[in-house]
Amino acid sequence: MDLAILLGTFVIGLIIGLPVAVTLGVASFAYLLAAGIPLVVIPQKMYAGMDVFVLLSIPGFILAGNLMNHGGITARIVRFANALVGWLRGGLGLSNVAASMLFGGISGTAVADAASIGGVMIPGMKKAGYPADFSAAVTAASSTVGPIIPPSVPMIIVGSLSGISVGRMFMAGAIPGLLLGLAMMVTVYIIAVRKGFPRQPWQGVGELGKSFLNAFWALFMTGLIVGSLLSGKVTPTETAVVASLYAFIVGAFFYRELPLRMLPRVIVDSAVASAAILALVGFANVFGWILVSERIPQAIAASVLSVTDNKFVVILLINVFLLFIGMFMETIAALIVLFVPLLTLATSVGIDPLHFATFAVLNLMIGLTTPPVGVCLFVCANIARLPLGPVVRAITPFILTNILILLLVSYVPALSTWLPSVLFD
Template identity: 40%
Template sequence: MNIGAVIIIGLIILALFGIPIYLSLGISALIAMAMADLPFEILAQKMFAGMNSSSLLAIPFFILAGNIMSRSITGKLIGISNAFIGWIKGSLALVTVVASALFGAISGSGVATVSAVGGTTIPAMKEEKYPAHFAAAIASMASILGPIIPPSITLIVYGSITGVSVSKLFLGSVIPGVLLALVLAGYALFYGKKYDLPAHKRKSPKEIACTVKDGIWALLMPVIILGGIFGGIFSPTESAAVAVIYALLISFFVYKDMSFKDLGSVLIDSSISTATILMMVGLSKSSSYVVTVSGLPEMILSGFASFTDSPIVILLLINVLFLIIGMLMEANAAIVMMTPLLLPLIKAFGIDIIQFGIVMSFNMCIGLITPPVGICMLMGNQLAGSKLSAALKAVAPMLLMSLIILMLITYIPALTTWLPGFLAE
């Protein structure tokens, strides 16, 4: 059997038995190397090389910033959103979408977004007699804005594997992220009006001004991060460090709703999440080396080429593949596994590497909602205390809308390539 295929099959089997993805990847790589009589020293060498990237430093900082925010700044962002749009029917659903987009512009994580934003707005929606299944659905679906809207941890991982500029990937994901946010906001408005969901009293300009004044430091955080990256003031890695420092200063000395005692647990949680991702990235370098040596990418390329020579068909098949993988595997793990395999195919068919990365990331984010993995959907449903079947039925229209956007960014390259090209000129 091809040793590259051994890694893929071994990874899937071990993961199904509940072994953590990074361990499954490492064990599969060791087995394949033993079968090919490759020296085990390669595993450590390639693993170090995979993690020896300055762009990867952004991951622990963004995770830490998101964890700090979830304990402090999130409530301010929700309060500002509610002040402006709380008078609309179904406003809490709309607030959930807006707050998720704002939170996502800092954390880059879907799980962190559903935990921080959904953990606040889902109980509030239930208190106002929103259907529990809808509360779970809108909070879970809005949470995938976290890894779509820049900064995105999945895109940082993809950039580290391919060598593509992370800043360009962030720019390319802006339009898809905004499209999804607008579609979800529109659906929340439609649902609120159709089912006559409650609305709050319209706040006076003075009340809105007071709310904005109280939360302005929280609102400035995504502005500073994204403005700094896109304005060329600092790199994504530097922006992540700025986000942590800013979040700490605001939480400790401005809002004073976080103590030094809380910092220990925040650092531990962030360290565990960071270690898991970086181990996967490092081991992916080792496994991708073995896969490349095995000739598996060339076999896949020749197989696809013998089936069709149309980039349109290739992209459709890849999307179907990713949607299936997203149902079974965590997003970063899927990107780590599939990128080295499919990169030669993408280049051979002349598909833009930035577009491909964003299409793959968007696919994997949809996987955060779809069972059996669907971790954001499971978390949102648990927070709402709803039946999973009812929540999945409620999220179905939003999933369909996200699939339409996926097809748009797949077949209209300008949606992902125009902005990076325009700002690079």
């Protein structure tokens, strides 16, 4: 009965549109009241969930991304990406994906990517003769690469939940992230050829070189983050601090597009975004503690294993379940609530925890582009000034492409485990 109150309150909260953090808190509160458990458990478990050292890297990476975005990074990355692939058929679409791959190595969040790249590329593509729905769709789809290529806020969350090394998680996402981006570029090219989208003239090696040098300090940030982690001398949290300092210096003194008067606003915006994530982590930890105390992870594992213990079938069932959940639930909330129970199931059939974590994050990234609660869809449709329907139709080929890459990563563990084993073992 108590468990029914917990789950019923949670579902009702989602249906009526309450924020996920509030829904988790209210559902946990209702359960504790019904079960007669002292309410002091709420602040205790919230604090325990947030009192994880690696979570300090989240504000750092968010601040670094905001500083670089306000410091002129987006336009420089778009220019370099356009010089690199813009001369091909559908070049601006290809540039859009390439820019997202480059930007993803800095921001670590899909929504930041969609808003920043979309604000530049969607109007530019529309002006160049691309359909508005296609422009919004390719921007939303490519933004999901951001949290796969390191750094990645969802992977930091997963590391804090599971004890998996965040550095290993970052490296595990590198090859899948590249595959995802390349697959979407192939999809863009095929659609562009079929529909006769415009192409730009080759701008020459000179423009390619100039645009690279112009974007060098922005692109170097990814190398700084990855190199710091691989050195073994810097933790992810310390790397986030270094990245923030680097972003400030580059934006304020190299690019000179980050006025000092804007700094307080950037810091406040970053603090608000970080606080929202950490509040979600805190309430979700209370909710997760209740699920564990009710032995829900073991129940889920037992239920699935009573049907099949075939590893490949279990992987398929997990993917189908997460794709469904991703349609209705925000990525970080879904990870916090579901990752540990599903990890229990995955390890029981012999799936490597690092491999599982990688395809789980990739799966839920796809959810950012699926209706009815695809956040990146809403962001890009709003920038393109379109209703959601046309954008959903236009993004369907990209979702299918992303699902194919998800299945490839799910059934070929080496794609996610090989690089960390080479670099860290």
